Amino acid sequence: MNKEIFYKNIREQGGRITKIRSEIIKIMSNEECLISSNDLLSQLKMLNVNPNRSTIYRELQFLTKNNVIIKNTISGVDYYEMPHDHHHHLVCMGCNSIIKVEISNHLEKQEKQIAKQNKFNIINHSLEFYGYCNKCQA
Amino acid sequence: MNKEIFYKNIREQGGRITKIRSEIIKIMSNEECLISSNDLLSQLKMLNVNPNRSTIYRELQFLTKNNVIIKNTISGVDYYEMPHDHHHHLVCMGCNSIIKVEISNHLEKQEKQIAKQNKFNIINHSLEFYGYCNKCQA
DNA sequence: TCATAATTGCAACATTGATGCATTAAATAT
DNA sequence: ATATTTAATGCATCAATGTTGCAATTATGA
Numbered sequence: 131m132n133k134e135i136f137y138k139n140i141r142e143q144g145g146r147i148t149k150i151r152s153e154i155i156k157i158m159s160n161e162e163c164l165i166s167s168n169d170l171l172s173q174l175k176m177l178n179v180n181p182n183r184s185t186i187y188r189e190l191q192f193l194t195k196n197n198v199i200i201k202n203t204i205s206g207v208d209y210y211e212m213p214h215d216h217h218h219h220l221v222c223m224g225c226n227s228i229i230k231v232e233i234s235n236h237l238e239k240q241e242k243q244i245a246k247q248n249k250f251n252i253i254n255h256s257l258e259f260y261g262y263c264n265k266c267q268a
Numbered sequence: 269m270n271k272e273i274f275y276k277n278i279r280e281q282g283g284r285i286t287k288i289r290s291e292i293i294k295i296m297s298n299e300e301c302l303i304s305s306n307d308l309l310s311q312l313k314m315l316n317v318n319p320n321r322s323t324i325y326r327e328l329q330f331l332t333k334n335n336v337i338i339k340n341t342i343s344g345v346d347y348y349e350m351p352h353d354h355h356h357h358l359v360c361m362g363c364n365s366i367i368k369v370e371i372s373n374h375l376e377k378q379e380k381q382i383a384k385q386n387k388f389n390i391i392n393h394s395l396e397f398y399g400y401c402n403k404c405q406a
Numbered sequence: 407t408c409a410t411a412a413t414t415g416c417a418a419c420a421t422t423g424a425t426g427c428a429t430t431a432a433a434t435a436t
Numbered sequence: 437a438t439a440t441t442t443a444a445t446g447c448a449t450c451a452a453t454g455t456t457g458c459a460a461t462t463a464t465g466a
Binding site: 329 | 423
């Protein structure tokens with residue numbers, strides 16, 4: 131992942147590359163699944179970066195608006211991921227763990243059709259399967 | 269819709285048929301799409317039923333646990349619907365309106381496959397398309 | 407280096423929802 | 437019809453997540 135692409139994009143929008151922002155981009159790039167504001171805060175703390183809670187929220191808003199990351203609200207909590215890593219999720223109703231799953235591209239076709247039918251400009255979609263993971267079935 | 273079926277089910281679980289509970293079931297039965305706790309509270313008020321906020325939450329939990337209704341969290345807010353009325357949604361990022369959409373049953377097949385592969389006991393799924401409705405595209 | 411305005415921290419607030427406890431009321435038994 | 441049992445309710449409080457106004461700080465271009 132080349133951070134410079136993101137940096138360039140951000141600078142073009144009048145944004146600045148701050149310590150916190152660059153650390154967040156670094157973390158998000160390494161993250162293979164979803165990350166919540168709390169997860170992000172924990173990871174930043176481990177790197178001795180201690181931003182205020184509101185800064186985190188504003189930062190996640192900013193990066194979402196600039197298409198660096200994508201927001202996906204699951205069970206009432208906002209999660210974020212890099213756009214290249216789009217996928218769907220298995221959400222455990224027992225332990226709240228989230229597993230990503232691949233799914234055939236059948237959905238993409240239907241999406242276009244639905245958009246047309248409803249005169250909707252679809253930006254994004256989210257598909258979650260809720261149930262109980264192997265451990266929590268016991 | 270025959271309310272007696274729900275009433276019987278509830279009584280069998282040791283539940284009681286109270287004024288509030290029966291009004292909620294009546295409202296949910298007429299509701300063709302999703303309803304939030306706030307929507308429900310408004311509708312009850314129009315019927316001169318003014319339950320406490322916590323009662324609404326407890327009631328929605330109760331009915332969900334007893335499979336009278338199904339919960340679906342969209343953009344951080346819990347929505348509820350009757351199980352027979354399961355469908356997917358177009359969520360407008362502009363005005364927050366929600367439109368239901370039908371989708372082919374292709375998803376059901378994949379769901380079974382995914383459950384098997386991941387040893388997950390899938391209870392439910394939710395599929396939302398996010399974007400901008402016709403009005404909000406202007 | 408300086409000026410500008412983006413970013414940050416802080417405090418306060420908003421929304422949605424959960425919980426402990428005393429009171430009320432639905433359903434059952436008498 | 438009345439008493440008993442315990443589910444349901446209201447109230448107050450709390451919790452989690454996220455938002456906002458404002459003053460202080462800092463990244464960036466000139």
